[in-house]
Amino acid sequence: MAMPINKGQFRLSKKWQNLQFDLKRGKGHLLRYAINRFKWHYYPKLRHVSDFPDHVDIEIASACNLKCPMCYTITDEFKQKVQRTVMDFDFFKKLADECADNGCFSIRLSLRGEPWLNPHIYDMIEYAKKRGIKEVSVMTNGLALTPAGFEKLVDLQLDWLIISFDGLGETYEKIRYPAKFEEAIEKIKVYKEIKQKRKSVKPVVKIQGIWPAVKEDAKAFYDLFQPIVDQVASNPLIDYLHNDKEVDYIENFTCPVIFQRIVIGSNGNVMLCSNDEMENYLIGDVTKQTIKEVWHGERMTEARKIHIEKMGVQKLEPCKHCYYPRKTLPQTELVGERVITIPNYTKRVQEVGK
Numbered sequence: 001m002a003m004p005i006n007k008g009q010f011r012l013s014k015k016w017q018n019l020q021f022d023l024k025r026g027k028g029h030l031l032r033y034a035i036n037r038f039k040w041h042y043y044p045k046l047r048h049v050s051d052f053p054d055h056v057d058i059e060i061a062s063a064c065n066l067k068c069p070m071c072y073t074i075t076d077e078f079k080q081k082v083q084r085t086v087m088d089f090d091f092f093k094k095l096a097d098e099c100a101d102n103g104c105f106s107i108r109l110s111l112r113g114e115p116w117l118n119p120h121i122y123d124m125i126e127y128a129k130k131r132g133i134k135e136v137s138v139m140t141n142g143l144a145l146t147p148a149g150f151e152k153l154v155d156l157q158l159d160w161l162i163i164s165f166d167g168l169g170e171t172y173e174k175i176r177y178p179a180k181f182e183e184a185i186e187k188i189k190v191y192k193e194i195k196q197k198r199k200s201v202k203p204v205v206k207i208q209g210i211w212p213a214v215k216e217d218a219k220a221f222y223d224l225f226q227p228i229v230d231q232v233a234s235n236p237l238i239d240y241l242h243n244d245k246e247v248d249y250i251e252n253f254t255c256p257v258i259f260q261r262i263v264i265g266s267n268g269n270v271m272l273c274s275n276d277e278m279e280n281y282l283i284g285d286v287t288k289q290t291i292k293e294v295w296h297g298e299r300m301t302e303a304r305k306i307h308i309e310k311m312g313v314q315k316l317e318p319c320k321h322c323y324y325p326r327k328t329l330p331q332t333e334l335v336g337e338r339v340i341t342i343p344n345y346t347k348r349v350q351e352v353g354k
Contacts, residue, residue: 046258167213
């Protein structure tokens with residue numbers, strides 16, 4: 001397949017649980033959610049550039065409070081290239097206003113750092129929801145989020161919360177130091193209780209972990225989380241550390257991401273895509289331009305042209321290190337009595353820190 005959509009992650013939840021998750025995620029705007037999913041899957045295949053992106057990533061913090069051994073934020077390259085900061089609230093409001101005024105369906109308030117390091121996170125969620133953006137989501141390591149904070153998320157009706165959770169017990173604590181496993185689990189159980197007490201579907205909660213940490217006991221991982229969250233997922237370990245010397249690429253690859261979303265860093269720099277974490281191909285600066293100007297700008301238009309010509313890996317530096325153009329081989333694993341298919345990358349060591 002020359003244009004894989006939603007590559008990388010696979011679901012440990014069962015099919016009926018995944019359907020429930022999607023229905024809960026779209027609750028309150030199901031028709032608009034369905035339209036968004038159509039655009040997400042088919043605009044890239046049709047090479048169609050919408051008037052305004054239907055999804056915008058707004059990174060409200062580029063700094064992190066953890067030092068996970070597989071993460072690019074611990075590398076010298078990231079520390080030298082990327083300004084670690086948090087986004088100003090007034091600047092965020094400017095971006096959210098443009099998104100709302102142009103009918104943007106969804107925004108995510110996270111990318112490379114930990115969003116709860118931004119003291120205005122709840123104000124940002126409230127503002128985006130009040131401005132009418134249909135889906136507001138956040139991805140977090142969960143360390144700084146508390147039950148009191150989760151109560152606020154229910155009050156604000158955050159649509160979707162993704163918690164990165166790598167493995168069980170000592171494995172989790174080794175990767176996610178200084179987070180403590182039992183404390184983290186107890187908090188997530190309380191989140192479930194809060195939603196039940198408040199009779200609230202939102203925020204839907206998704207747990208995701210890297211496969212090398214989850215595979216030690218995938219059934220136990222699923223059995224622990226599925227009763228207390230809305231979805232459980234995993235993904236093969238990506239070469240975020242840029243260690244791989246030999247890479248197999250998909251032939252005639254065209255990237256879908258540059259037709260789906262735009263990605264804004266906490267300092268206003270706009271990256272080529274959500275996988276250009278080192279800012280190797282900046283396409284604009286929304287402190288000086290509008291989001292719409294950047295979306296239709298010269299740099300993004302050139303990147304799309306390069307990909308339509310199937311030359312992305314050859315001509316664009318971020319694409320050389322990206323997991324989207326990498327070849328995969330399906331690998332089956334047992335989760336209890338169920339068979340799960342995992343799309344493992346060829347020539348990719350599935351070992352944390354490598």
